Amino acid sequence: MRKILIPTDFSENALNAIHYALELFKYEISVFYFMHAYQDDIYINEALLTRETLSRATKIVSDQSKKQLEDLIKDIRKQHPNPRFTYRMVSSNNVLVDEADKIVENENIDIIVMGTKGKSNHKKLTFGSHTLQVLKYVECPVLAIPSNYKYIQPKHAVFPTNYLIPYKRRELKLVCEMLAPFRTKIDVIYVSKSKKLSMRQEDNKSFIEETLCKNETNFITVNRKRITEAINSYISDNGVDMLIMVNTRHSHLENILFQSPIDEISLNIGIPFLALQNIERRH
The missing domain is CATH 3.40.50.620 (HUPs)
Known part of the structure; x- marks a missing residue:
């Protein structure tokens, strides 16, 4: 059984990488772990946070993360119905590279699939900062899909x-x-x-x-x-x-x-x- 970890920030680039992975592994019995690490989203306006508002912000971001993952999996089941696939969701108050590292170790992941860039989509960069961190520090093969790359069978x-x-x-x-x-x-x-x-x-x-x-x-x-x-x-x-x-x-x-x-x-x-x-x- 193939175990595939897909970090997502719900951007177009992340969605594009997901569709590529679902096509690439369609012949294999696979478990997909869709992971959203949302700690950065909580602290995005750190100057405005107090201890009280931190707790409230964490709850809001956590609920939103779980809802987005549930909606993502619902859409995937419709668009890519495949009896060989099982889906799991991981919503975590953590930074992406640390959470990816933890899941790779605990679940014995075979491969990570992600976009070369996320929401920022900086044109001059080959890799976004999150993808570069995963490539450098997570001990697992990484398949990075460029922005707007439409799936074709790799020949x-x-x-x-x-x-x-x-x-x-x-x-x-x-x-x-x-x-x-x-x-x-x-x-x-x-x-x-x-x-x-x-x-x-x-x-x-x-x-x-x-x-x-x-x-x-x-x-x-x-x-x-x-x-x-x-x-x-x-x-x-x-x-x-x-x-x-x-x-x-x-x-x-x-x-x-x-x-x-x-x-x-x-x-x-x-x-x-x-x-x-x-x-x-x-x-």
């Missing part, structure tokens, strides 16, 4: 890697099972001036090949210096509709997320983006 995914890290079977298995029903072609690209791999790289490459066995997988070396330029060019030149990267120490994605100021991230993502977190969790 061509690209997976840039340097083959330097040992992959986690659970996460590659997730990729395989998620994309196998759509017969998605996966291009694993190695950005380097040299085609020669070390013994460790060869072993990690073989592990990918074995674990993604249900999918057509191509291994390609791209002769470029700049990683992000190579990825962006490959996506635009090859009609790619999903980008997969691993977020761990010494990976391409770590360099992009952690070493760039938030507003200067140079990876220009206009397609669904799956970040594998490559961490040890229960199997």
